[in-house]
Amino acid sequence: MFSINTANTARFLIVEDDVDLLNALCEMLTGAGYEAVGSSSGARALKVFGEKEFDVVLADLTMPEMNGTELLKKLHGADPDLVCIIMAGQGIGKKAIALLKEGAFDFILKPFKLNYLLSVLPRALEVRRLRKEKAALRKMVDIYERCRNITSELDLDVILNNTAEAVLDVSQTEETSIMLPSDGGNELYIAAIRGKGRSDLLKIRIPVNKGIAGWVASHQETLTLQGKIDDPRFSPVQPRSDIGFSISMPLLAGERFVGVLNVNSTKDRPFSIQVIRHIGLLACAAASALENSRKHKELREIEQKYRLYFENAFEGIFQTAWDGRLLTVNRKMAAIFGYNSPEEMISGEKTFDQWDFWPEYRRLLGAQNELRNFEHCIQLKNGGKIWISANVRTVKDVHGNITYYEGTMQDITMHKFTEEELVRTRDCYLTLFEEFPTPVWRSGPEANFDYFNKTWRQFTGRTMAEELERGWTEGIHPEDRELFFETYREAFSTRKIFNCEFRLRRCDGAYCPVISLGKPYHDSKGNFSGYIGACYDFSTHHKADDNNAETIQKLETILNEIITAFSLTGEKRTLYGAGHQFRVSELACSIAALLGFTEKRIKGLRTACILHDIGNIYIPTEILSKPGKLNDYEFDLVKNHSQEGFNILKNISFSWPVAQIVLQHHERLNGSGYPFGLSGNNILPEAKILAVADVVEAMTSRRPHRPAFSLKAALEEISEQKATLYDPHAVDQCIKLFLEEGFTF
Numbered sequence: 001m002f003s004i005n006t007a008n009t010a011r012f013l014i015v016e017d018d019v020d021l022l023n024a025l026c027e028m029l030t031g032a033g034y035e036a037v038g039s040s041s042g043a044r045a046l047k048v049f050g051e052k053e054f055d056v057v058l059a060d061l062t063m064p065e066m067n068g069t070e071l072l073k074k075l076h077g078a079d080p081d082l083v084c085i086i087m088a089g090q091g092i093g094k095k096a097i098a099l100l101k102e103g104a105f106d107f108i109l110k111p112f113k114l115n116y117l118l119s120v121l122p123r124a125l126e127v128r129r130l131r132k133e134k135a136a137l138r139k140m141v142d143i144y145e146r147c148r149n150i151t152s153e154l155d156l157d158v159i160l161n162n163t164a165e166a167v168l169d170v171s172q173t174e175e176t177s178i179m180l181p182s183d184g185g186n187e188l189y190i191a192a193i194r195g196k197g198r199s200d201l202l203k204i205r206i207p208v209n210k211g212i213a214g215w216v217a218s219h220q221e222t223l224t225l226q227g228k229i230d231d232p233r234f235s236p237v238q239p240r241s242d243i244g245f246s247i248s249m250p251l252l253a254g255e256r257f258v259g260v261l262n263v264n265s266t267k268d269r270p271f272s273i274q275v276i277r278h279i280g281l282l283a284c285a286a287a288s289a290l291e292n293s294r295k296h297k298e299l300r301e302i303e304q305k306y307r308l309y310f311e312n313a314f315e316g317i318f319q320t321a322w323d324g325r326l327l328t329v330n331r332k333m334a335a336i337f338g339y340n341s342p343e344e345m346i347s348g349e350k351t352f353d354q355w356d357f358w359p360e361y362r363r364l365l366g367a368q369n370e371l372r373n374f375e376h377c378i379q380l381k382n383g384g385k386i387w388i389s390a391n392v393r394t395v396k397d398v399h400g401n402i403t404y405y406e407g408t409m410q411d412i413t414m415h416k417f418t419e420e421e422l423v424r425t426r427d428c429y430l431t432l433f434e435e436f437p438t439p440v441w442r443s444g445p446e447a448n449f450d451y452f453n454k455t456w457r458q459f460t461g462r463t464m465a466e467e468l469e470r471g472w473t474e475g476i477h478p479e480d481r482e483l484f485f486e487t488y489r490e491a492f493s494t495r496k497i498f499n500c501e502f503r504l505r506r507c508d509g510a511y512c513p514v515i516s517l518g519k520p521y522h523d524s525k526g527n528f529s530g531y532i533g534a535c536y537d538f539s540t541h542h543k544a545d546d547n548n549a550e551t552i553q554k555l556e557t558i559l560n561e562i563i564t565a566f567s568l569t570g571e572k573r574t575l576y577g578a579g580h581q582f583r584v585s586e587l588a589c590s591i592a593a594l595l596g597f598t599e600k601r602i603k604g605l606r607t608a609c610i611l612h613d614i615g616n617i618y619i620p621t622e623i624l625s626k627p628g629k630l631n632d633y634e635f636d637l638v639k640n641h642s643q644e645g646f647n648i649l650k651n652i653s654f655s656w657p658v659a660q661i662v663l664q665h666h667e668r669l670n671g672s673g674y675p676f677g678l679s680g681n682n683i684l685p686e687a688k689i690l691a692v693a694d695v696v697e698a699m700t701s702r703r704p705h706r707p708a709f710s711l712k713a714a715l716e717e718i719s720e721q722k723a724t725l726y727d728p729h730a731v732d733q734c735i736k737l738f739l740e741e742g743f744t745f
Helices: 019-031 042-051 069-077 095-102 114-151 155-172 211-219 273-312 332-336 342-348 358-368 413-435 454-460 464-474 478-494 545-571 580-594 599-611 616-618 631-640 641-649 658-664 685-699 711-720 728-739
Strands: 013-015 035-039 056-060 083-090 106-111 176-180 185-193 205-207 223-226 246-255 256-265 315-319 328-329 370-379 385-396 402-411 440-443 450-452 499-506 511-522 528-537
Touching: 013 019, 013 042, 013 402, 019 114, 035 042, 035 402, 042 069, 056 114, 069 095, 069 176, 069 641, 069 728, 083 095, 083 114, 095 106, 114 155, 114 273, 114 631, 155 176, 155 273, 185 211, 185 256, 185 370, 205 328, 205 358, 211 223, 211 256, 211 315, 211 402, 246 332, 246 545, 256 273, 273 658, 315 332, 328 342, 332 402, 358 385, 385 413, 450 454, 450 464, 454 499, 454 545, 478 499, 478 511, 511 641, 528 641, 580 599, 580 631, 580 685, 599 658, 599 685, 631 641, 641 658, 685 711, 685 728
Parallel strands: 013 035, 013 056, 056 083, 083 106
Antiparallel strands: 176 185, 176 256, 185 205, 223 246, 246 256, 315 328, 315 402, 370 385, 385 402, 440 450, 440 528, 499 511, 511 528
């Protein structure tokens, strides 16, 4: 085989079994500035043709092993746009027509002058150029359609399959694969592969910094390899021995790396620039499609989360056009207005502009574009009325025109009613505090006195302002002041209950002997807030210590009444809790009496019963009064009320373990209760009694999510769970109270 290379882009393959003629033709073409490759047989010519691209083939018609006709068929099978010139003897005759049908461009009859051949070549090369341009145009149209098919899809598997099939067809190779980065970005895995016996490689993973694909991913550069590679950068992965030429391209969407495209050929012939360009176009389309698929998946996930929130939100959510037509509402919104479904509300006769609140919304939104926590009363579909809190905003286009309104609404009827009840309750007990028939005082956390009720002021004959200006201290007899303040300061520093006897000047100027009893109190978060105290005038019977003891008992009763009033604040937060604590107290104390508790111990139990649900002040009213079943999150909030109650009460110096009883009243004998799962003797006896009384009262009372159970059902519950959940002695005495003693709530 004879071969000469030049800088000219035209490349000729000469196939001639006459070696002298073959060499002469090669020398002539080389002398004319072309690249010429010669071969003395058709078989060797086909091998050479497989390794390089040729523009024109000059082939002898009659050769041993493979004649020119057979060679022509095989060459055109590999390159349909190839220009073939057949060299034949004078007797070619009818064979010429058959050769033209097989794709022969022209004939040169032997013998011929070499210069004649040179005159034929320019026309052959022009035809080759036109054929290649036409083929390139067809190929570009085909590539465009393939790219469009790839980029028009959002499904990942379809994108991968379309890309792999297109690359395999365009490159005319035996194998192609697409590798994608793992979720963590530290690995590459084969997401799609084409090639005989290669499907078992699907999903195989390699570290992103290893091998050929890893190098391409790291450097984001195209890599072309031919033959055996001795490069440590690609260790431990090396091209297989059967791969003659390969190309690996990074798939980049902008600057974002999305994968690697690998193309392998068993032929030693490199890809043409045009084929590499076509593969690059397909790679760009695939990268764009993969990125769109990823964003679409993320968007769908976001939409799904939003839809889940939208459909299951606690508040009503809506969108309405500028004219009041409802665009979308969720289930909660429809339920608030009394509709069975969002579809029914949207298709209903009423649009928002027909609701009496809409004109006011429009007016306010026109002024400020947004409403926050706007509370008002609305009329429902059935004519009923509820209170709602609305948050609404105006959405405008780029030109400032109103597109729609969107917002949320929440039914706050129960909250509104509870607020009103709390105000009434607070006013009631402030009035009670003020009108209490015993002188009452209060001091802040800094030991400064900040309140004296009307009875106190009437006793001393001074105004609130006068008392707060430390006028009250002037009313203490000079001989008693040091003792009083020493007792007060000591109690204040230790947060203990104290009592002190001293003489206080009355409005008529006379000093009267009084006993003052003070107890520390705390705010709703358990923080020390100061002392509340009451005074008792015993000037009419200041004769015996027994009377002093009786006076202190009366003052304790007074302060306990104040504690009772305090407990009502938590109870009033729900309609269904009204009276619960007092009924539980009545039943629990009756059980304790039958069990032989002392009167003093029963007093402690009574205080704990009255305060056992004080922790409910931390639970949202919507949950306490929810008409349906509580979800896990809501139930966890409710379960926390015993701990919150303990936090409020733990620093109050009761004479009994009130805070611990409140903390344990939901513990159960077998350890299944909360908050600590205490069991057996680890639970206080008072807490065991409170647990039984609490269950019986709760079951026989109506709740937001259910009607009241019968007394029989409640007694069966505690009887069946006796010694498992509930203390057997408390259960027995409870049942005896109802069935034998005639106890009723």
